[in-house]
Amino acid sequence: METVAIVGVGLIGGSFALALRQAGFGGRIIGVSSERTIAQALKYQIIDEGLPLEQACRQADLIYLAGPIHSILETIPKLDACTREGALITDAGSTKREIAAAGAKLRGAQFLGGHPMAGKESRGVQAAEGQLFSGRPYLLTPAAEGDLETPAAREFLGWIRDIGAVPRVLSPAQHDRIVAHSSHLPQLLSTTLSGTLGRHSESELIAAAAGPGLVDSTRLALSGWDIWHDILETNRPSILEALDLFIADAQALRARYAGAELEADFAQGKEFALRLRNTR
Structure with missing residues (x-):
């Protein structure tokens, strides 16, 4: 792999470029983004040059699609006309079924869906690390079992490991089902909690009296609608x-709370929280 094109040089795309450099990639990194973003990426030495998509x-x-989901979906059909033989196209989108279906229609290059489970509240190339x-x-969401065995995919997998990430393989449908629980549900719960407290008649007192627990619980609410739409x-x-699963459990917990029977809930919650931290 000698040349990487990053389409969407924001937080994820810019961080991927920096991670490659830190892992020893000595080739050329081209950015495809707005003029303003390209100027910033060049200023911070994140990319070597900026060019139009084609x-x-x-x-x-390697073509790394790191924009919003709809931008990725709009870009994929354009790639057949301008992708070199043997190239690998991948993405960093947070949902996979629609993207995988679009990628399956490509004929000129291999498509391999991907989703790095990384991010932060700050956005833009200036926040890249x-x-x-x-x-x-x-x-990673290969369409077929052999998709991870091509030379381009094996090399990409090697770079994923080199940047310190932990590859995990799921089908596109399985991916969307799993991240709905591991990522999308926590986002909605944090947003709802923050909104509920913000609408409370004593919201200012609640904020002034809050400890780090509430700060941690509302961290995800800092994410914007433009990302999550x-x-x-x-x-x-x-x-x-x-959501249905959580609502049912919350209603059941409310009933148990009325009878002061929450010891098992605390034990089960703690068990998963420990398991989650032990997988990091």
């Missing part, structure tokens, strides 16, 4: 399923 993709061995993926799961729109069935 010019960048004609030169790239090379260690963003370190120790984090990197979900595409995610929620393209994973609606799985997210509704996750």
